Amino acid sequence: MSKAPKAAVEVAAKDLQGPGVVFCPNPKMPLWSNHPRVFIDVATEGSGSCPYCGTVYRLKTGDKVASGH
Secondary structure, eight states, X not given: OOOOOOOEEEEOGXXXXXXXXXXXXXXXSOGGGOOOOEEEEXXXXXXXXXXXXXXXXXXXXXXXXXXXX
């Protein structure tokens, strides 16, 4: 039995919420697959994964997260 690869979602810097985070489940996910909303930091490492469903969120190549207030 092989494990299916986890889903990956590429996000643009303009799509990040607050201090460089995305939330999961995202609006494109079907309702049947919902789990509690979690915020995932993608600004620090360039990617992060959801602890519930394993979806990986990656910052789009070449995008920079603006720093400052």
